[in-house]
Each structure stands twice: as structure tokens, then as C-alpha cells.
Amino acid sequence: xxxxxxxxxxxxxxxxxxxxxxxxxxxxxxxxxxxxxxxxxxxxxxxxxxxxxxxxxxxxxxxxxxxxxxxxxxxxxxxxxxxxxxxxxxxxxxxxxxxxxxxxxxxxxxxxxxxxxxxxxxxxxxxxxxxxxxxxxxxxxxxxxxxxxxxxxxxxxxxxxxxxxxxxxxxxxxxxxxxxxxxxxxxxxxxxxxxxxxxxxxxxxxxxxxxxxxxxxxxxxxxxxxxxxxxxxxxx
Amino acid sequence: xxxxxxxxxxxxxxxxxxxxxxxxxxxxxxxxxxxxxxxxxxxxxxx
Amino acid sequence: xxxxxxxxxxxxxxxxxxxxxxxxxxxxxxxxxxxxxxxxxxxxxxxxxxxxxxxxxxxxxxxxxxxxxxxxxxxxxxxxxxxxxxxxxxxxxxxxxxxxxxxxxxxxxxxxxxxxxxxxxxxxxxxxxxxxxxxxxxxxxxxxxxxxxxxxxxxxxxxxxxxxxxxxxxxxxxxxxxxxxxxxxxxxxxxxxxxxxxxxxxxxxxxxxxxxxxxxxxxxxxxxxxxxxxxxxxxxxxxxxxxxxxxxxxxxxxxxxx
Numbered sequence: 001x002x003x004x005x006x007x008x009x010x011x012x013x014x015x016x017x018x019x020x021x022x023x024x025x026x027x028x029x030x031x032x033x034x035x036x037x038x039x040x041x042x043x044x045x046x047x048x049x050x051x052x053x054x055x056x057x058x059x060x061x062x063x064x065x066x067x068x069x070x071x072x073x074x075x076x077x078x079x080x081x082x083x084x085x086x087x088x089x090x091x092x093x094x095x096x097x098x099x100x101x102x103x104x105x106x107x108x109x110x111x112x113x114x115x116x117x118x119x120x121x122x123x124x125x126x127x128x129x130x131x132x133x134x135x136x137x138x139x140x141x142x143x144x145x146x147x148x149x150x151x152x153x154x155x156x157x158x159x160x161x162x163x164x165x166x167x168x169x170x171x172x173x174x175x176x177x178x179x180x181x182x183x184x185x186x187x188x189x190x191x192x193x194x195x196x197x198x199x200x201x202x203x204x205x206x207x208x209x210x211x212x213x214x215x216x217x218x219x220x221x222x223x224x225x226x227x228x229x230x231x232x233x234x235x236x
Numbered sequence: 237x238x239x240x241x242x243x244x245x246x247x248x249x250x251x252x253x254x255x256x257x258x259x260x261x262x263x264x265x266x267x268x269x270x271x272x273x274x275x276x277x278x279x280x281x282x283x
Numbered sequence: 284x285x286x287x288x289x290x291x292x293x294x295x296x297x298x299x300x301x302x303x304x305x306x307x308x309x310x311x312x313x314x315x316x317x318x319x320x321x322x323x324x325x326x327x328x329x330x331x332x333x334x335x336x337x338x339x340x341x342x343x344x345x346x347x348x349x350x351x352x353x354x355x356x357x358x359x360x361x362x363x364x365x366x367x368x369x370x371x372x373x374x375x376x377x378x379x380x381x382x383x384x385x386x387x388x389x390x391x392x393x394x395x396x397x398x399x400x401x402x403x404x405x406x407x408x409x410x411x412x413x414x415x416x417x418x419x420x421x422x423x424x425x426x427x428x429x430x431x432x433x434x435x436x437x438x439x440x441x442x443x444x445x446x447x448x449x450x451x452x453x454x455x456x457x458x459x460x461x462x463x464x465x466x467x468x469x470x471x472x473x474x475x476x477x478x479x480x481x482x483x484x485x486x487x488x489x490x491x492x493x494x495x496x497x498x499x500x501x502x503x504x505x506x507x508x509x510x511x512x513x514x515x516x517x518x519x520x521x522x523x524x525x526x527x528x529x530x531x532x533x534x535x536x537x538x539x540x541x
Binding site (some may be wrong): 229 | 424
């Protein structure tokens with residue numbers, strides 16, 4: 001058990017170090033995600049708010065847009081992390097060396113979680129700034145819990161499906177086709193929870209916690225599923 | 237009395253259903269014929 | 284004791300190819316029964332069954348829409364079970380993988396029909412082709428998921444690789460589809476709009492209508508079985524052809540080197 005954890009940590013450090021040296025997520029994925037947030041504003045800001053709404057339409061949509069931005073970033077991150085593995089057959093070499101697949105799964109998930117969490121926080125921060133959202137500090141616990149749970153669930157499911165498509169031809173278009181239906185629960189849950197945390201559209205904080213529950217179930221389900229399924233998948 | 241537009245949708249639904257199934261069936265049979273023509277009999281356990 | 288004749292070490296099936304196609308007496312019988320079922324369903328669905336009190340004639344669409352939905356779910360269930368058997372049995376026999384694939388293909392066909400016919404029915408009864416209610420949305424997600432499954436089956440590699448990948452995907456689908464359905468249901472329950480009457484929600488079925496639905500289920504089950512048997516046999520033939528092609532290529536290379 002501890003050997004697995006240790007190896008997982010080594011795999012995670014390797015992934016993070018690769019990112020640190022290449023800075024692909026920082027230099028390419030983050031700007032892409034930020035630009036999409038700006039583009040959302042162009043597309044949405046024209047709509048007038050309904051009478052009686054305190055927040056503009058853009059502010060009301062902000063949690064959903066930030067979640068969408070996170071999901072798009074996930075797609076790019078997964079492509080990136082498995083492209084790194086497929087070049088020079090790095091993943092195959094790991095397996096051939098007898099490294100436990102479960103450890104690889106947890107290592108890659110951990111690294112992806114950290115990168116996605118940072119990206120997601122920056123996206124939400126961008127939304128707060130450019131959409132003019134007033135952050136409600138009483139909702140911070142809900143916000144942080146949602147943020148951590150959602151990004152973990154996304155990282156787990158991304159690592160799993162990324163492993164499935166790794167090395168396959170046509171995987172750039174295959175991955176979104178496989179992943180987007182699956183991440184619907186996180187999209188729905190995280191958006192509703194962030195809405196409640198921020199109070200956009202007049203939502204109460206208490207309304208958000210059941211949605212965190214949905215996201216948590218997803219995270220546990222795919223953490224477990226990935227642990228079991230990753231081995232057979234990369235055992236080509 | 238079935239209103240004329242209603243009838244179109246209703247009959248259309250049946251046509252879509254059985255038409256799609258029929259088209260798929262034809263495709264499967266054609267493909268089967270094409271693939272098995274080159275295969276010797278002992279590769280076909282159902283014969 | 285006569286010594287066995289020297290045979291090639293490859294597994295290329297030899298012998299004459301006298302039959303074509305994947306039909307047998309049994310499938311011809313099954314196919315005939317399916318056609319009878321279809322005619323019977325059309326007769327009762329479009330003719331003998333009565334109109335509904337609320338929906339009037341448009342209820343007739345129910346007799347093709349509901350069976351196709353049920354058989355699609357059955358098909359995906361079979362895919363999941365066959366995938367599980369392939370993955371967890373010792374032999375990892377490819378026949379289970381092919382059954383999973385064939386059933387999924389027919390399932391996608393039936394689910395596509397369900398969505399299209401459902402849209403037609405919606406247009407007739409609610410005036411709109413689409414509605415964001417939980418069941419419709421989940422069904423659309425299910426459809427896309429299995430389209431993805433079929434795409435993954437075409438990724439290439441050895442037959443065992445294909446089988447393993449698709450089997451894992453099918454079992455993950457069993458995990459994710461209830462999850463998606465549950466979250467979509469919660470999401471829609473938020474939007475307590477004025478009750479939108481679902482077509483099959485407000486239909487009170489009398490005896491003849493129930494019977495027609497029963498006929499529909501029978502007809503679709505027969506169609507499903509016929510289609511899956513033929514599709515699976517074709518897949519077996521395709522796999523055998525693949526293997527034979529490989530064996531021939533290897534034999535050719537050996538001959539070249541000799």
C-alpha cells in the first residue's frame with residue numbers, strides 16, 4: 001500500500017516537473033481558458049437582464065461559464081498529459097518496468113488535480129474581476145469545497161478516459177466525445193454550488209450543499225472506477 | 237377523424253421506425269454476404 | 284499407425300467456401316416471425332387500437348416509441364453483461380466481445396429511433412420537437428455515450444485490445460449513466476415549471492392499448508434478436524478474415540524468405 005502511494009507521488013512529481021519545465025499549461029492552456037471567459041462576455045453581455053433581477057445576465061451565468069471553462073481546460077490538460085506519455089512510449093516503459101497501474105493512475109490524477117485546480121481558481125478569479133461579481137465571503141467554505149471536489153472528480157475521470165484513448169489514432173476528437181457526456185454531473189453540480197456560494201441570482205448558500213454532494217459522489221465513483229479500470233486499460 | 241397533419245406525424249413515425257430497422261437489416265445482410273464469400277466453411281461455425 | 288499428414292502450422296481455415304451470408308434455418312424462422320410481428324404491430328397500432336381520451340390518435344406513436352426505448356435499454360444491458368463476462372472470465376473469449384459490440388450497435392439504432400420518433404411525438408402533443416426534461420436529456424446523453432463506444436471499437440489494434448478497451452468502456456457506462464441521469468433529474472426538479480404533461484404520463488391504457496404495446500415489445504424483441512445474431516456472425520467473419528489475412532501475410536513472408 002505504501003509502495004503504491006510512494007510510486008504515485010513519484011509519478012505526480014514527474015508530471016508536475018514536466019509541466020514546470022515546459023510550462024504548457026501556464027503558457028497555452030491558461031490563456032486559452034481566459035480568452036474563452038472574455039469571449040463569453042462578448043456573446044452574453046448583449047442580453048438585457050429580466051426586470052427584478054439584481055444581477056446582470058453575465059453575472060448570473062458566471063458560475064456556469066467558469067465551469068465550462070474548467071471543462072475545456074480539462075480536455076486540453078488530458079490531451080497534453082497523455083501526449084507526453086505517448087511520445088517515446090513512456091507509459092509503456094513504465095508498465096514494462098513493472099510499475100503498478102493503480103499507482104500511475106493516482107499519480108497522474110494527483111498531478112492533473114493540482115494543475116486543474118490552479119487553472120480553475122484563476123478562471124473563477126477572472127470571472128469575478130471582469131464580470132463584476134461581488135464575492136460573498138460567507139460562502140467561501142462552500143466555494144472551496146466545491147472547487148476541490150469538482151476538480152478532483154474531473155481529474156480522475158480525465159486520467160481514466162485519457163488512458164483509454166492514449167496512443168489511439170484520432171484521439172484528439174475522440175476524447176471530447178467520450179468525456180463531455182460523462183462530466184455532465186460535475187458541470188451541473190459545480191455550477192449550482194458556485195451559484196449558491198456566490199449568491200448570484202439570489203441563491204441561498206444552503207441550496208448549494210446538496211449539489212456538492214452530487215459532485216462528491218461523482219468524484220468517489222470515478223476515483224474508485226479509475227483505480228479498478230486503469231490497469232486493464234493501459235495493459236496493451 | 238385523424239387530422240391530416242396528425243396522420244403525417246403518426247404514419248411518419250412508423251415509417252421512420254421500420255424504415256431505419258429495415259435499412260440497417262439490409263446493410264447487415266449485404267455486409268455479411270460480402271465478408272463471408274471469401275471465407276471457407278470451417279470458419280463459419282453457424283453453418 | 285499412419286503418421287498424421289504434414290499440415291501447415293498456421294491457423295488459416297482451409298476448405299471450400301460454399302455458403303455465403305450469415306443466415307441459417309433458425310434465423311430465417313426468426314426473421315419471418317419478426318416480419319409477422321411488424322405487420323401485426325402496424326395493424327393494431329395504426330388500425331385496431333382505439334384513440335386515447337386525452338391524446339387521441341397521437342397515442343399511436345407510443346406503440347413504436349416505447350418498445351424501441353425499452354429494447355435499446357435491454358441492448359445496452361446485454362452489452363454491459365457481455366463485456367463483464369469477457370473481462371472477468373478466464374478464457375476472454377472474443378465471442379462475448381462481439382456480442383457486446385453487436386448489441387451496442389443495435390442499441391444505438393433503436394435509441395436513435397426513440398429520439399427521432401419522440402421528437403415527432405413531442406411536436407404533435409406539446410408543439411415542440413425537444414424538451415429539457417430529465418428523461419429526454421438523459422436519453423440523449425446515453426445515445427452519445429454509446430456512439431462513443433462504437434467509435435472506440437474502431438480504434439484499431441488487435442482484437443483483444445479492442446475487446447478490452449470496449450469492455451472497460453461499457454462497464455464505465457454502467458457507472459456513469461445512472462449518475463448522469465440522477466444529476467439531470469435533480470437539475471430539472473429545480474425548474475418546477477407548470478407541469479408539462481409527458482406523452483406517456485397521462486395515457487390511461489385500456490386492455491386493447493396494453494395489448495398493442497405488448498405486440499410492440501414482441502415485435503421489437505424479435506427484430507433485436509435477428510439483428511444481433513446476424514451482426515455478431517458478420518463480426519465473427521470479419522475477425523476471421525482479419526486473422527486469415529494476417530496468417531496469409533505471414534505465410535507469404537515465410538515463402539519469400541525460403
